[in-house]
Amino acid sequence: MAIPLSWWLTVAAALFAIGLYGVLSRRNAIGVLLGIELMLNAANINLVAFWRFITPQALTGQVFAIFVIGIAAAEAAAGLAIIISAYRRRRTVVVDELDTMRW
Amino acid sequence: MAIEQALQIFVFVILTLMTLGGGLAVVTSRNLFHAALSLILSLAGVVGYYVLLDAGFLAIVQLLIYIGAISILILFSIMLTRGLMTPRQVQRNEQWWIAALVVFLTFVVLIVALWQMVWPIADDEALRTPNVAISQLGEALVGPYAIPFEIISVLLLVALVGAIVLARETENNQGSHAEAGSSE
Known part of the structure; x- marks a missing residue:
């Protein structure tokens, strides 16, 4: 394996940071969801890299990555349904304007 | 062997450019539709990572579920909620610079922590044959x-x-x- 574990973790950390920036700075709710997808992918890269370098004979890393992908699918479906429902009622998907529950 | 290693590093660099470049486009693009298309590029880079890490099944799962299903779902939702979100509108909120600062600090902490850590890497024999x-x-x-x-x-x-x-x-x-x- 030519690429050491630290490189993989660095790339995953960078992807996580990019996704976090997207979540914090986007005005559009779908943009926020895109950022969350990037962060989930960064976590998955970490899981697979740890499996490959630390416990290559065990199955845990890959099985957990599959679970994360399943959670991501559920999150995307529910999140986008909420956004479409909110858009129908309020005619906007800008998170600043969806402030009904703000006190 | 040396050629194989050089090739692996070359592929890794290409995939990193795809993943991180696509990711940056996802969070900075003004047009949300372009952002979603960049997400597909970024996810394709992650598929390559899984192949490079000998996790073939996960690569296929990533390709089918992320690129095949989730990206398409997101593209459809963007088309359904368009109209108000014209590309000319500013897409980032007023706190974006605070967000950038927080994210930068998070990244620095992560990098420092993971480069200082001594990972319990498996022995060479196990690393060579990740048989799952x-x-x-x-x-x-x-x-x-x-x-x-x-x-x-x-x-x-x-x-x-x-x-x-x-x-x-x-x-x-x-x-x-x-x-x-x-x-x-």
Whole structure:
């Protein structure tokens, strides 16, 4: 394996940071969801890299990555349904304007 | 052997450019549709990572579920909620510079922590042969990991039924739709 574990973790950390920036700075709710997808992918890269370098004979890393992908699918479906429902009622998907529950 | 290693590093650099470049485009692009298309590029880079890490099954799963299903779902939602979000509109909020600062600090902390850590890397023999066959993975999912697997299945079912209930047009909404249409 030519690429050491630290490189993989660095790339995953960078992807996580990019996704976090997207979540914090986007005005559009779908943009926020895109950022969350990037962060989930960064976590998955970490899981697979740890499996490959630390416990290559065990199955845990890959099985957990599959679970994360399943959670991501559920999150995307529910999140986008909420956004479409909110858009129908309020005619906007800008998170600043969806402030009904703000006190 | 040296050629193989150089090739691996070359592929890794290309994939990193794809993943991180696509990711940056996702969070900075003004046009949300372009952002979603960049997400597909970024996810394709992650597929390459899985292949490079000898996790072939995960690469296929990533390709099918992320690129095949989730990206398409996001593209459809963008098209359904368009109109208001014209590309000219500013897409980032007023706190973006605070967000950038926080993210930068998070990144620095992560990098410092993971480069200082001494990882318990497996011995060379194990590293050379990461033998996880798809059949083993399948047996694990119905053996030791059966309960988490079933819980994920139920979660997916609940999420999908919930999504249908949330996004369905009710009588009420249709009424407000007609009003909005007539006032325009």
